[in-house]
Amino acid sequence: MRRRTRAGHAGAAARAVPAVPGAAREVLLAWARDRAGAKVHAGDLAARDRRGRAPFTCLGCGEPLVPHLGKVRARHFAHLPGSRCPLTAPETALHLDAKERLLALCAEAFAGARRVTLLARCPACRRTAPRDLAAVGDAAVAEGAVGPLRADVLVLARGAPALAFEVKVSHAVDAEKEAALAAAGVPALELDATGEWLRDGGDGPEVVAARSLGFAPCPPCAALARADADVVLMAAAVADYRPAEAHAGKRPKTAEPWTVDLVPTADVARALGAARREGQVLVAFGAESGEEGLARKRAMLTDKNVDLVVYNDVGRDDIGFDSEENEVVLVTRDSERTVAKAPKDTIARAILDEVERLLDGGG
Numbered sequence: 001m002r003r004r005t006r007a008g009h010a011g012a013a014a015r016a017v018p019a020v021p022g023a024a025r026e027v028l029l030a031w032a033r034d035r036a037g038a039k040v041h042a043g044d045l046a047a048r049d050r051r052g053r054a055p056f057t058c059l060g061c062g063e064p065l066v067p068h069l070g071k072v073r074a075r076h077f078a079h080l081p082g083s084r085c086p087l088t089a090p091e092t093a094l095h096l097d098a099k100e101r102l103l104a105l106c107a108e109a110f111a112g113a114r115r116v117t118l119l120a121r122c123p124a125c126r127r128t129a130p131r132d133l134a135a136v137g138d139a140a141v142a143e144g145a146v147g148p149l150r151a152d153v154l155v156l157a158r159g160a161p162a163l164a165f166e167v168k169v170s171h172a173v174d175a176e177k178e179a180a181l182a183a184a185g186v187p188a189l190e191l192d193a194t195g196e197w198l199r200d201g202g203d204g205p206e207v208v209a210a211r212s213l214g215f216a217p218c219p220p221c222a223a224l225a226r227a228d229a230d231v232v233l234m235a236a237a238v239a240d241y242r243p244a245e246a247h248a249g250k251r252p253k254t255a256e257p258w259t260v261d262l263v264p265t266a267d268v269a270r271a272l273g274a275a276r277r278e279g280q281v282l283v284a285f286g287a288e289s290g291e292e293g294l295a296r297k298r299a300m301l302t303d304k305n306v307d308l309v310v311y312n313d314v315g316r317d318d319i320g321f322d323s324e325e326n327e328v329v330l331v332t333r334d335s336e337r338t339v340a341k342a343p344k345d346t347i348a349r350a351i352l353d354e355v356e357r358l359l360d361g362g363g
C-alpha cells in the first residue's frame, strides 16, 4: 500500500467536494476502496497510482468505480452507467463523503498527526467553545451504537462512547435520536454536509457544528448556573492559563526543543461579578506577593465586581503553601484589615466572619 504523505493528506481536506447550498450542484463521490481494500480519497490518488491500485470499488455497493482525475471537475470516482447504487444519488454520496472525511480526521487526530478542532457551542451562552478532538477520545467507528441507535461516526474514549458526529444532508437529527444521545450522556455535533462544515483553521482543520447537542456549558456559564447563591467563595486554585494544545497520550521525545503555548482560561470571577445581584456576596482569593500584589487584589473589587478579596502573600515561606498557618489581608470596598498569622482554620473563621458582616449590609 502506498504511504500517504502528510502534504497529500492536508490537501485532501482542503479539496472539499463542491457543494453550494441552494445552487444547482453536482455531488461527486470522493471515496473508494482500492485493490488492497484500503479506503482512498480521490484527492489523494496520484494519476500514476491509478493502475497499481485498481480495481476501485464502491464503499456502499461493492461495484467497480472509475477514478476521474482530470482537472475540469473535482477528482472523484464514478459508478458505471446504469448502476443502481444508492450512492449515485447526490444526498447519499454527500453523506458518505462527509462521514469518511470525519473518520480520516479522527484517525489523524488520535494518531497525533494533526490537530483537529471542534467548534461546538455552549448550550447556555451559544458562544463557540473550541475543543481539541484528540482530547475527546482515542478511536472512532462508523455507525457506532449509542443505546438503540447508531451514530454516523462515534468517537470512543477507552471503548466508551464519548462523542457522536451526525452528518445532516436533508434530515437533521430527530427527537428520538436526540433523546437516545441524551439518555446515554453522549454529546453530539451535527454537521451540515451541504454547507462548509470543514474549514482550515490557523493550526489545523476546524469542524463547524450546525447544531451542538448535549455539551456541558462553558466554564463561565457553569459558574453562572450557580449565580443565585447568596455567597460564592471562589477559593479553588484554578489555573490562570492552560496549554493551547492537549495530547491524549504521551508525547514522544525528540531532540528538538518544545514550545508550549499557554492561553488564558475563562475568568469565572469576572463572569460572576458581571451577573452579580444586590445582596449577594462574592469572595475571591488571590495568591500574590508584595505590595504590588495587594494593589492588584484591591483593583479586583471594581474590575471584577467582587465584594471581598482574600489576599495572601505567597512570597513568604512561613505561611500559605506547605505551612499549617497563614496570614491574609481581607480587602472590601470599605475596609482593609490584616488577619494576623494563625492556624488555617482560624483564618477561615475570620473570612466567614467578614462574609457575615457583608451579608448583614456592611461593605
Ligand SMILES: [Zn+2]
Pocket: 058, 059, 060, 061, 062, 063, 079, 085, 086, 087, 088
Ligand atoms: Zn456504489
Ligand SMILES: [Zn+2]
Pocket: 122, 123, 124, 125, 126, 127, 217, 218, 219, 220, 221
Ligand atoms: Zn457559555
